[in-house]
Amino acid sequence: MIVAEQKPMAEIKELVAPYKKVLILGCGTCVKTCFAGGEDEVAVMASALRLAFKVDGKEIHVEEQTVERQCEDEFIQESAPAIARNEAVLSLACGAGVQAMARRFKSTPLLPGVNTTFIGVLEKPGLFTEECSGCGDCKLAVFGGICPFTRCAKKLLNGPCGGSQNGKCEVSAETDCAWHLIIERLTALGQMDNLRTYIPPKNWRASLAAGPRRLFREDHVI
């Protein structure tokens, strides 16, 4: 899923401050799952904003709504009436959601309420970890299902650097060394030969390095 984190309240207040009527728009998919922008977070955010501006003696009207997915035109359509009633939208969707909204509602200011952080998983309750950088050229089969491009701080392809100790990354003692995990897993799978082979430089052409990517599916053109 796409993992996001709510922006600090002070920053959100500053974004919202110029407006008197604001729609807080949640998204019911990824950001709901990572507790950043689902229905519950929209409700909490709305109360927090009302309270914060009340303390400052400023009047603000906050409306709440959550759509299934802000990144799909089909779903964001439902928010059109609410958007028409408000001066701005504080979107709690990921960056793709905010931009899809901007594409559809050309005259409404869109304010991002979350920082989109990564593509990841819920490793355990309360902990999300980054697993994929969307490089466009997946080599997980070679690395036992653990991505060194994403999970090694140096993007090493040919084994761990000299700083890995006790299975932890030198950059952060809280982060597992991806290479330690790869070696453990390939040992268990009996595939350590994968790591004796020289892995050539990565082809980054399929990644963001070559500019924003498009995926065209001719078979889906109507």
Add this chain to the structure above:
Amino acid sequence: MTMESTSRLQKILSSGEFAVTAECGPPRGVDPEIIRKKGELLKGCVDAVNVTDNQTAIVRMSSIAACAHLVDMGLEPVMQMVTRDRNRIALQSDIMGAYSLGIKNILCLTGDHQTFGSQPDALNVFDIDSMNLVRTVKTMREEGRDMSGFELKGSPKMFIGAAANPFADPFEYRIIRLAKKIDAGADFIQTQCVYNLDRFKQWMKMAVDEGLTEKVHILAGVTPMKSAGMARYMAKRVAGMDVPENLIQRMGGVAKEKAPEEGLKICLETIAELREMEGVHGIHLMAIEWEEVVGEIVAGAGLMPRP
């Protein structure tokens, strides 16, 4: 091992002589006199001077420029090159430029992560890794081609080095990685500073058993300690370092003003043991901001005069 480079360090190692190299960090500024002074201290007591490339991710005078100053003095530099700051285009370009300036040895590294440096906000590159860089230099040297396959007008006949850390985890994989670096084209290996001799011996034995020491020259890294504080700092704070407790206590067990002397004593004992180990073909002295002591160490170890 190929005989294709024109490096003096290679000639010394190939002749079976026990090699001595030393490290030299460029200044955080533009004054070439600082490099020349360090060069003067090392002249005559080492076979090559290894010049760091923005080590610990702190901005310094470039390794290429500092190496060129040393070449002008008649010293032979080993240019360190990290993949942290440059993509493959800049790396290949700099390798050719360096060779054109008379730099004949390269040490291919991935580099310390920028979060450890003075500008942790920087974007890293890591387009290719150190293994890829080793192979790139080898292909340029032996096939005269760049990474695109383009035939170069003249190729860099560099002696290629890579790093190995016998003290990092997972231990068993370290030898596989060493073998990969040799296959990729490493002619010599410079190790992390050796303090834990037992572990280093075990690693060397694995390298010998795998036949790797027949294919590569291993230079053991040696760093003299100045104080008990430095010993503790390296043990606790420097990633990939293994300083045994007994050495920390030994450094702490003498009066503060006697600590550098004790550090040099440990250093000489280490070198003596390293010289006895099968497959160790030389030492690389990393006397960090203490270059003036290198001559004393080399002489004390009975490694003077240099060839």
